[in-house]
Amino acid sequence: MAINQSTAPAETGLRGPRGEPVTLDVNGATYAIELEPRVSLLDALRDHLDMTGTKKGCDQGTCGACTVWMDGRRVLSCLTLAYSCEGHQIATIEGIAQDGELHPMQQAFIDHDAFQCGYCTPGQIMSAIALLREGNATTDADIAEHMSGNICRCQAYPNIHAAIREVRDADDGG
Amino acid sequence: MSPVVGKPVNRVDGPDKVTGTGRYCGEIVLPGLAYGLIVGAAVANGRVVSIDETAARAAGGVFGIMTHRNTPKVANQPRLIPSLAGQPAPGESFFPMQDDVVHYWGQPVALVVADSEEAAAHAAALLDITYEPGVPVATIADGRASATQAKTLFGGLMPATDERGDVEGALAAAEVTVDATYHFAANHHNPLETSVTTAQWDGDRVTLWDSTMGVRASQLTVASLLGIPLSDVRVITHFVGGGFGSKAMVWPHVTLAAMAARHVGRPVRLALTRPQSFTSNGHREEQEQRITLGAGRDGRLTAIRHRKLSVTSPFDDWAEPATGVSTQIYGCDNYLGDHQLIHGNTMTPTFTRAPGESLGSFTLETAMDRLAYELGMDPIELRIMNHPPVDNHGNPWSSDGMADCLRRGADLFGWAGRDPTPGTRQEGNDLIGTGVAGAGYPVAFMMPVQHARARIFHDGSVVIQTSAQEFGIGVTTSMSQVGADGLGVDMDVLRFEAGDTDLPNTTSAVGSMGATMQSSAVHNAATTLRNDLIAHAVNDGKSPLHGLSPSSVKVADGRMTSTLDPSIGESYADLLQRNRLLDMEALGSWTPPGMDTPHGLLTFGAQFAEVAVDKDLGLVRVRRMTGVFAPGRVLNPKLARSQLLGGMLWGLGQALLEGNQIDRQSGRWALNNLGEYLVPVHADIPDIQVDFVEVEDDVVGPLGVKGVGEVGQVGAAAAIANAVFHATGRRMNELPMTAEVVMNGGGPG
Amino acid sequence: MTMRPITFFRAGSIDEAVAAVSSHPDSAFLAGGTTEIDLLRLNVVQPTLLVDVNDLPLTYLEDVDDGGVRIGAMARMSDVARAPRIVERYPGMSQALLLGASEQLRNMASMGGNMCQRTRCSYFRDGQSPCNKREPGSGCSALTGINRGHAVLGTSEQCIATHPSDVAVALVALDAMIRTIGPDGTNAIPIERFFLRPADTPSIEHPLAHGELIVAIDVPALPVARTSRYVKHRDRASYEFALVSVFSAMRVDDAGNVAELRLALGGVGTVPWRAHRAEEALIGRPATPENFAAAADAEFADARTTPMNEFMVTFAKRAIVRELSEVTS
Structure with missing residues (x-):
């Protein structure tokens, strides 16, 4: 079957496979970069925007180290094409601390020693903050279940749970 | 006296880690950086017949392709010596891409360097490689007949056999004996950061940003393999995303990164993919262990025979030593420990957290539990009674604490009043049980x-x-x-x-x-x-x-x-x-004391676990764990607790989830990702507590510090298995203890 | 491992999406990407044009037919799971969604995409081993390979790959309808006909034409589903595919007989498995553990096992009996 692009409505909107300009909105700033369509959001962040806080643990959607927010919801940047992110707001760990002041979740992770090697940590924190926003942290079992997409091979899990509880309870004013 | 040592100080690198600003070795920004990708063999035994690079080279963005035809020969044949010894420490005495022979599935047969990760990956997939395949032998089941007695372990640093007294005579005369055989599936480290090396040449000098547990080991190894002076190799490592043994030895990709950077005349980042990490940095080998205990009716051990059979590579006599603890943690005049090896189509196995001791202790500590039941004794008292004041050479411990760990753990866990009868506690569909194990991990002065x-x-x-x-x-x-x-x-x-x-x-x-x-x-x-x-x-x-x-x-x-x-x-x-x-x-x-220092050198501990076992479905969930350890001086209790807790949860993973096997047809590891090779997730984590027993040690260094990196894992899986027995009356002879193992009564026995 | 060059098109309308894919032979729709990008990178699927359908106005949930629900194909799993009308009318479906994957993946994965989820069979995913699903006629490595997690129901000599979805198990029990728009117009496919057993053509998983886009899933009004449940058994406590999962919706009449039953199983079949035999064995019979056990036996009478996965039969039967017993009590 021949490709008949002349009749395809898509004709004018086809992009790639070579690199083309893309506009990404990351942490409130707009970045215009040239990317091929095959580049994931994760690689765009790490290799093209030099935002290496978002980690590559598996590139397969099985570890959660690459967790970022798209329009406020946590997603895996390794399974998201950068092209699909145009027009959406991306938030990464680099945007969490404000004016040099750590987010309470970041401070709680330090205080509770909620990491060792630190490689899963940005993803854990992006998930943990979203978890509280989602309202999925009412019980210890809720926290454990809804954080399970973020693997910590150092097994800092009990300390991560403690950090999340602390921030949750402070948010509640308790 | 000490204002901060011993205080629970927060990690000073915490802000770098929680903000994502710490730079790991695959995050180094260099002008002109190129991206390397290893292509692994798609057969486990055989020969590369041809490699057609035409399509790959035409794919665009490719700077270079290395195969056995153009890869430089290594200057020195690698020798397997543990990195702790402070010498070149290649993970195997084999360097790939030197000829066309394939020894194991995933062995590097080509390396593609391109201007992006995507371009490298695409070109790698376009390499047309044909093989002349042979029949792989990579499992105990297939290789049992070819097993041979190992002479030494750890690159010749350890004898493979340890014998004293008359074990056969003592077993024949024993009033009580316990005999059990275990099968353990292979484990993979899976740090969240896969191994990565970024290499940059400046004239004759190379700088490597290498995710390693030892920058010196990387430097020594690369200099040796490239045949260049140590002063021309600089290795930098500011953050490493976990190691657990996978980054203890220096694997071929580190040197290949340096070779590739020279080949293309650019800095090169060479990262292992997650699937490649299952075939590129060693593993804990598939193994079988058999233990036979002899004891008097009073509980005194009179004989221990502890044997291991495992699979190693074609070129190295590697086995994680299973008998280092069973020969000394309990006193026994008649002892035999040995290691048998099958040389198969795998890469050389390597250190994996608590190497040797985690599974060796599983065998010993579940056997001790069997013995306690045989004798009708409390398993804690049985252990304390048999724990000697001296090691197997008659040397006093540099510091002990084992009995205190068991007693303190019993208090914290609430051991007193436990009805030892198996299968007596049920809550809903779950059978509940508790178990205990002793722990010990050597202090090794070989550096x-x-x-x-x-x-x-x-x-x-x-x-x-x-x-x-x-x-x-x-x-x-x-x-x-x-x-x-x-x-x-x-x-x-x-x-x-x-x-x-x-x-x-x-x-x-x-x-x-x-x-x-x-x-x-x-x-x-x-x-x-x-x-x-x-x-x-x-x-x-x-x-x-x-x-x-x-x-x-x-x-x-x-x-x-x-x-x-x-x-x-x-x-x-x-x-x-x-x-x-x-x-x-x-x-x-x-200057460390010699290996022959007249002291017994172990870090001791005790592990407790409570499990719930689904009575119909065999699924085991751990509800509580308690670990008490005596690691000498604790420099920072907050951090030490984290490491011990991490080790205990590694034990949970080893007990219930983690296991891989090689597909007998292809010689390929069946599981090669984190969706199927299961490590614990948040929801698996029980209530867990860690405590310390203080012991002073003036042998192990001026501060009296013993390590906490591994002892936390030792005995954890055994405590869980002993708890499963308490819950169900079934002895677990296989790890991981998956549903079918529990349903079917515990494995081969 | 690859990431082949691809052309990208972001569709602004359904027609545009359908036209773009149907006019290009090596093209595929890109929804949440949680399967597509993973398999693209593994070189298991090889599209050269990806048509992104994430912008299409298909994220709705709306009522149909006196109490049924139409779920837009681009509605995300996490949103559907927590939508009040789903939680109230089909709690078992909500549970199935929430027990699948992780919150991040559920935020990405679309309902339509989930219907096209691919197997986790390692021989399929490795891109190299003989696999009839990936490369027709090459053979099935799983038959004699490592097959602990492989299917025991609906298998053939050509393929024993397990279907991985959770929510599809609920949907086959609920007799959902898959609505599509393709180059030849609109279509409605009863869900059990949507999932094809491997038989002699394991590579063909759905009766979809190239360019045919799932636009909605209709779930019919079904009072019995208001007490439906989904239980998932697995090695790991979370973030894992099922060993065995059970969806059940049952009504027992005043006499203690099973008046209505919808039962489906995950983890054991080459497709999301509607347990018709068990349903038939129970409907009209007393809701007793003995009858539950007999029904489970009937369902697995033709199970085809290997030494590694034969435990699944016992496991699944016990899981069924337990679930129905708990629902009854």
Whole structure:
């Protein structure tokens, strides 16, 4: 079957496979970069925007180290094409601390020693903050279940749970 | 005396990690950086017949392709020596892409370098490689008939057989015997950061940013394989995303990264993909262990026979030593431990957290539980009764604590009053049981002299340096504490710098020895500098401390004062500025005791677990764990607790989830990703508590520090298995204890 | 491992999406990407044009037919799971959604995409081993390979790959309808006909034409589903595919007989498995553990096992009996 692009409505909107300009909105700033369509959001962040806080643990959607927010919801940047992110707001760990002041979740992770090697940590924190926003942290079992997409091979899990509880309870004013 | 050592100080590298600003070795920005990707063999045994690069080269963005046809020959044949020994430490005595022979599935057969990760991956897939395949043998089931007795282990550093007394005679005469055989599936480390090396040449010199547990080991190995001077190889490692043994030895990709960077004339980043990490940095080998205990009716052990059979590579006699603890943690005059090997189509296995001891202890500690039931004794009392005051050579322990760990753990866990009868507690569909195990992990003095440097500037600020690397063990923090106390300054004025071979030598932080080695060298550097500064002051006519004996000067917060009159004194900064000294520095060194030191050297502990076993479906969930350990001086209880807790949960994973096997047709590991090779997730985590028993140790270094990196895992899986028995009456002879193992009664037995 | 060059098109309308894919032979729709990008990178699927359908106005949930629900194909799993009308009318479906994957993946994965989820069979995913699903006629490595997690129901000599979806198990029990728009117009496919057993053509998983886009899933009004449940058994406590999962919706009449039953199983079949035999064995019979066990036996009478996965039969039967017993009590 021949490709008949002349009749395809898509004709004018086809992009790639070579690199083309893309506009990404990351942490409130707009970045215009040239990317091929095959580049994931994760690689765009790490290799093209030099935002290496978002980690590559598996590139397969099985570890959660690459967790970022798209329009406020946590997603895996390794399974998201950068092209699909145009027009959406991306938030990464680099945007969490404000004016040099750590987010309470970041401070709680330090205080509770909620990491060792630190490689899963940005993803854990992006998930943990979203978890509280989602309202999925009412019980210890809720926290454990809804954080399970973020693997910590150092097994800092009990300390991560403690950090999340602390921030949750402070948010509640308790 | 010690203002910060022993305090639960937060990690000083915490802000770098929680903000994502810490740079790991695959995150180094270099102009012109190219991306390498290894292509692994798609057969496990055979020969590369042809490699057609046409399509790959045409794909665009490709800077170079390396295969056995154009890869430089290594200058020295690699030799398998543990990185702790401070010599070149290749993970296997084989270097790939030197000829067309394929020994194991995933063995590097080509390396593609391109202008992006995507381009490298695409070109790699377009390489048309044909093989002449042979029949792989890679499992115990297929290779059992070819098993041979190993002579030595760990690259010749350890005998493979350990025998004393008359074990057969003692077993024949024993009033009670226990005999059990176990099968253990292979384990993979799976740190969240896969191994990565970024290599950059400058003339004849190469700099490697390598995710390693030992920058010196990487430097020694790459220099040896490339045949270039050590001074031309610099290895930098500021953050490592976990190791667990996978980054203890130096695997081929590290040297290949350097070769590739030279090949394309650009800096190259070479990262293993997650699937490749299952075939590129060793693993804990598939193994079978059999143990036979003989004892008197009073519970005294009279004989232990502990044998292991495992699969290694075609070229190395590797087995993680299974009998290092069973030969000494319980006293027994008649002992035989040995290791048999099958040479199969796998890469050389390697250190995996608690290498040897985690599974060796599983065997021993579940057998001890069987013995306790045979005898009708409490398993804790049985262990305490058999734990000797001396090791298997009759040497006293450098420090002990085993009995205290068991007793304290029993208190914390609520062991008292436990009805030992199996299968008596049920809650809903779950059978509930509790179990205990002892733990021990060796203190291994096989490293050379360790160095550190302490340097103070004339404003009073301090830099402490060693080449140590931070992969989550907390070395940056604990060495800041040790340096601050040694020098008598506040931690805030001190920066600990590490992770660079240009800094004073320390050996790889492996075998739970990192804290011992590094703290000893740092302590000696810091106290040497302090003594030098005090000596300067008491000899300086302008110093208020002039004429005092150095021993009557103390230091706190960077200020030297007379012990007799605290109002007399001056700060380090004042001393240096008055004397127009911009800085002073001291090198500290520490020479480890010999391997033949007349002491028993183990870190002891005790593990407790409570499980719920689905009575119909066999699924095991751990509800509670308690671990108590005696690791000598604890530099930072917050960080030590984290490491021990991590080890215990590794034990949970090993007990219930983690296992891989090789597909017998292809020789390929069946599982190669984190969706199917299951490691614990948040929801698997039980209530868990960690406690310490304090023991003083003046043998293991000036601070008396033993390690905490591995002992937390030792015995954890055994405690879980013993709890499963208590819950169900079924003995677990297979790891992991998946649903079918439990449903079917525990495995081969 | 690859990431082949691709052309990208972001569709602004359904027609545009359908036209773009149907006019290009090596093209595929890109929804949440959680399967597509993973398999693209593994070189298991090889599209050269990806048509992104994430912007299409298909994220709705709306009522149909006196109490049924139409779920837009681009509605995300996490949103559907927590939508009040789903939680109230089909709690078992909500549970199935929430027990699948992780919150991040559920935020990405679309309902339509989930219907096209691919197997986790390692021989399929490795891109190299003989696999009839990936490369028709090459053979099935799983038959004699490592097959602990492989299917025991609906298998053939050509393929024993397990279907991985959770929510599809609920949907086959609920007799959902898959609505599509393709180059030849609109279509409605009863869900059990949507999932094709491997038989002699394991590579053909759905009766979809190239360019045919799932636009909605209709779930019919079904009072019995208001007490439906989904239980998932697995090695790991979370973030894992099922060993065995059970969806059940049952009504027992005053006499203690099973008046209505919808039962489906995950983890054991080559497709999301509607347990018709068990349903038939129970409807009209007393809701007793003995009858539950007999029904489970009937369902697995033709199970085809290997030494590694034969435990699944016992496991699944016990899981069924337990679930129905708990629902009854």
